[in-house]
Amino acid sequence: MSERSDGVAGAKIRAEGVAKTFWSHDRDVVALQPVDLTVADGEFVCILGPSGCGKSTLLRIVAGLIGASAGRVTMDGRPIRGPGPERGLVFQEYALFPWLTVLKNVMYGPTVRGLGRVEAEARARAQIARVGLEGFEQQYPRQLSGGMKQRVGIARVWANQPDVMLMDEPFGALDAITRNILQRDLLKLWLEERHTVLFVTHSVDEAIFLADRVVVMSARPGRITAIVPVAVPRPRDLLAPEAIALKAELTRLVEDQVMGPRGEPSRLREYVN
Ligand SMILES: Nc1ncnc2c1ncn2[C@@H]1O[C@H](COP(=O)(O)OP(=O)(O)OP(=O)(O)O)[C@@H](O)[C@H]1O
Numbered sequence: 476m477s478e479r480s481d482g483v484a485g486a487k488i489r490a491e492g493v494a495k496t497f498w499s500h501d502r503d504v505v506a507l508q509p510v511d512l513t514v515a516d517g518e519f520v521c522i523l524g525p526s527g528c529g530k531s532t533l534l535r536i537v538a539g540l541i542g543a544s545a546g547r548v549t550m551d552g553r554p555i556r557g558p559g560p561e562r563g564l565v566f567q568e569y570a571l572f573p574w575l576t577v578l579k580n581v582m583y584g585p586t587v588r589g590l591g592r593v594e595a596e597a598r599a600r601a602q603i604a605r606v607g608l609e610g611f612e613q614q615y616p617r618q619l620s621g622g623m624k625q626r627v628g629i630a631r632v633w634a635n636q637p638d639v640m641l642m643d644e645p646f647g648a649l650d651a652i653t654r655n656i657l658q659r660d661l662l663k664l665w666l667e668e669r670h671t672v673l674f675v676t677h678s679v680d681e682a683i684f685l686a687d688r689v690v691v692m693s694a695r696p697g698r699i700t701a702i703v704p705v706a707v708p709r710p711r712d713l714l715a716p717e718a719i720a721l722k723a724e725l726t727r728l729v730e731d732q733v734m735g736p737r738g739e740p741s742r743l744r745e746y747v748n
């Protein structure tokens with residue numbers, strides 16, 4: 476773990492003993508075993524783990540959308556009790572209003588929070604330009620490609636000027652080329668402003684390309700099995716020897732979760748749904 480995030484000072488998000496059990500079809504589903512995680516201010520942390528291991532659950536708890544069954548999450552030392560504009564959430568599905576233009580979609584948050592129309596529009600236009608969509612302000616989501624919609628989703632979150640970006644497989648539905656472009660753009664914007672980012676992904680490559688640290692989670696019920704710093708200088712070349720070595724290490728850590736340490740697919744059925 477990095478020195479920055481071990482100390483309480485500089486900690487942006489802190490999860491302590493956070494666990495979640497859902498009640499589903501007359502039985503308990505343990506989604507998350509107690510998780511401890513500290514994310515430093517300005518840090519980019521990726522959460523990597525097999526399907527169903529509780530990544531979205533953890534992110535939704537940090538977002539304040541659902542409560543934890545045990546433990547607590549704090550931001551800047553204060554308990555998280557619900558959603559707030561200081562934590563922006565980007566989902567895999569493009570959470571846009573289909574009946575609003577790109578501009579109105581991005582203006583929505585600041586307007587709801589009481590910003591005047593002129594100021595909200597100026598802020599929205601600036602964010603739209605930042606994500607490279609100048610000229611598309613009057614288009615509707617249905618007129619955009621998946622990558623463009625996801626850019627709008629990011630602009631929309633940024634228009635609220637969040638301190639923390641919570642991103643749940645935001646590029647998972649995109650083709651490889653668009654995904655690479657958006658990863659690069661996201662990093663560029665992050666380097667400019669250094670929001671704290673908690674980013675869920677299935678992709679080892681994506682985690683290595685983006686993260687300061689990679690949090691590896693076990694198969695359901697999820698818990699943290701490893702926290703691996705990515706000590707590869709940016710901009711990262713995934714074909715550099717240290718990136719290849721890290722990819723082998725992270726792939727093994729994730730595959731151990733899927734296949735079991737001896738390569739037995741015994742637990743596979745549990746979480747493939
Ligand atoms: N509202 C809910 N009610 C009941 N069970 C739930 C609920 N939400 C999640 N679960 C269960 O909790 C477990 C973890 O789900 P979660 O969505 O957090 O996984 P994930 O790691 O994000 O998976 P994926 O990579 O497929 O998105 C799963 O077994 C899921 O079925």
Ligand SMILES: [Mg+2]
Nearest residue numbers: 530531532643
């Ligand atoms: Mg998920």
